[in-house]
Amino acid sequence: MKEYQTITEISGPLVFVDVDEPVAYDEIVEIEAPNGEVKRGQVLESSDEFVAIQVFEGTEGIGQDASVRFLGETLKMPVTEDLLGRVLDGSGDPIDGGPDIVPEERQDIVGEAINPHAREYPEEFIQTGVSAVDGMNTLVRGQKLPIFSASGLPHNDLALQIARQASVPEEEEGGDEEGSEFAVVFGAMGITAEEANEFMDDFERTGALERSVVFMNLADDPAVERTITPRLALTTAEYLAFEKGYHVLVILTDMTNYCEALREIGAAREEVPGRRGYPGYMYTDLAQLYERAGRIKGRDGSVTQIPILTMPGDDDTHPIPDLTGYITEGQIMMNRDLNSQGVTPPVNVLPSLSRLMDDGIGEGLTREDHGDVSDQLYAAYAEGEDLRDLVNIVGREALSERDNLYLDFADSFEDEFVDQGYDTDRSVEETLDIGWDLLSIFPKEELNRIDEELIEEYYVEDAQAEEAAAAD
Template sequence: MKEYQTITEISGPLVFAEVDEPVGYDEIVEIETDDGRTLRGQVLESSKGVVAIQVFEGTGGIDRNASVRFLGETMKMPVTEDLLGRVLDGSGQPIDGGPEIVPESREDIVGEAINPYSREYPEEFIQTGVSGIDGMNTLVRGQKLPIFSGSGLPHNDLALQIARQASVPEEEEGDDDEGSEFAVIFGAMGITAEEANEFMDDFERTGALERSVVFMNLADDPAVERTVTPRLALTTAEYLAFEKDYHVLVILTDITNYCEALREIGAAREEVPGRRGYPGYMYTDLAQLYERAGRIEGKEGSVTQIPILTMPGDDDTHPIPDLTGYITEGQIVMDRDLNSQGIEPPINVLPSLSRLMDDGIGEGLTRGDHADVSDQMYAAYAEGEDLRDLVNIVGREALSELDNKYLDFADRFETEFVQQGYDTNRSIDDTIELGWDLLSELPKESLNRIDEDLIEEHYREDEAEAAEVSAD
């Protein structure tokens, strides 16, 4: 191990030093300052004679007399099943007052890409207890399904609700995954201290912490640490899933803060910026995170991701949601208008999408009528939304009786189906039964996306009659 005192420049979170031997990319570095502090960093760029080091704790207190030591290894995460129930900072150090971590293994945080040949196709249902997701945009094990939100919207409340309610329903008899446990990895990046306290209070109050590992990177922590936090979280998730056979749900919030950290580091390196000042390699960087979700043939566990991002200016064409949409398998969209109406959670199901939903629902997976009910509710709600625009022009009196029923359906869909509060945990059966209640407000002949046998079995005549009386 060589030690250098050859720092030539300090720029933002970066330190530049001269070296006389090759240094590996991503190699871990220790920097000892004059006041005796030891700071950790990582080689960001290595060229002949000069290296750029990103310092996790920030460059405050570092001068040209500081000593630089290259440890000859990349950053590793100490992993063990005992991490469940622990709270760590953004660099993987315990901050919950518990004992030091005694690892069973130390895994490289960059991880290895899953061989496409060894990937199993995601087609098994995860129940979040949220009707807007389970019923209309179903989450599947091994999927990456982001939440697109905006500043001031309650995405943190939805994240906490999913973290404490998410579960794997009982397996069908003979399923190979029988006996696998469920765990949640929660990675927070760039959140405020107030948000961190809310997260921890909820985790402790509900007992969700017992099956969770929490990584906390706060807004006043160095931006460089923010780029490491999701990789530590995903490395822990991969260990629990593929070594300990857990079904792991990884919730990462906020991806926007992560991308801002990439932009800050890129500016310090004087890189040529891409769209809106973000690095040109941001697509690749995000893909390295998102593609770590999945299932592996022969392994019982799975890694499922729900990244959460706030769209700057509610602009879904912004580079962060735009690139995320290309990489992931759909999105859950939170709506500002629904939020202003008091709908909790304010999920707008029309622009939302789960590309793997059809493979995770149906006979033997959730309920045989799930797909039909979901399709019919989509169609009816979309029809009601279109008619709302027409009502603003001609009024309800000019519409037909059926049109008015679609309008009533849209109102009830928002206030009864999407609206459920953040403490209500609905099973998939409860969600579908509620869907039948709403659809029974429409005439049988308008249910053209549902099998006739299912209509005969589940259609509520009393709901239809009540709707007729209400209309009169």
């Protein structure tokens, strides 16, 4: 342990210290003020003559007379299966009034990159109970599928719904996943106290807390702490998945607050900014987090990520959603117009995408008609959306009977398929049945994306007649 009293500058969340020998990058530091208060930090930049330290608890109260101790180790997360059911702050300390954590081991929060050769390809279905996700943009184990939202939209409600409803369907007999359990790791960064109370009330009311580990970094906590909160959460998730065999769903909200913390640190270091003032290395930093999702050959568990970000100004070309989209395997897009119409959850399925969906659905994983139904629903809704624009120009009376049928379908799709509320948990079979009910208002010849054998098995014969009667 090396100790110095050579602080030369304090800038925002950073403390600069003169040193006479090299200090390791990422090394943990304790800074003790004359009044005895101790704060933790991490070496952000190191040279032969000085180091820059980011202080997790903020630099308030630290002066040039403070003592700086370099502990000779990197930041580690104490992990144990007993973390399930616990609530921790953004630095990993318990805040639920429970006992101290007695770790089975301590793991480096930076993690270890998964060897690409050792990765298991993600192709097993996770049921969220949300039709817009399960039916149209299916989540699979080991995937990273972000939610792109905006200020004022109910992304937290959707996150809570997924957290309490997500489950791994029972495996086929003899499957090697039999007996694997499901867990949720929830990492909140920069949320308000009101949001935190809502999260905790919901976790406790629904019993989801028993299978969850919650990390809470609030809006009035130091911004720099947000840079370690997701790493603590992911380290916990990796331990539960790869050491204990859990299928872990990691929900991180809000990644925009995380990126703002990166920008604050970059400004304090006087770095040359990139797009819109964000650090040029933000892509690499985000990739270090998102790429910690996955499966490993020979291990039963998996880490699946649902990062949530609010797009500044509803702009999906903003650097945060733009870079996230490059790294992750799709996105769930929330829509302000649907939200104003009262659709819950307001998920717009047209710009949403799950690149791994085709590998996670079908016979043995979900019903054999899943892919065809999803394709047909997407095509029909897209055509209905295009016709809505045309109606604004020429009026509905100028459209053909076929066009009016697609307009009716678009309305029904939003009202019956997407709009399910936040307390409704639908199985994938229920979701597909609703899809068939909606598609059966079309004549069979319009269902050109579905195999004829599936049409014969699932087509609802009287739905078209009922639709015609309702129109009359």
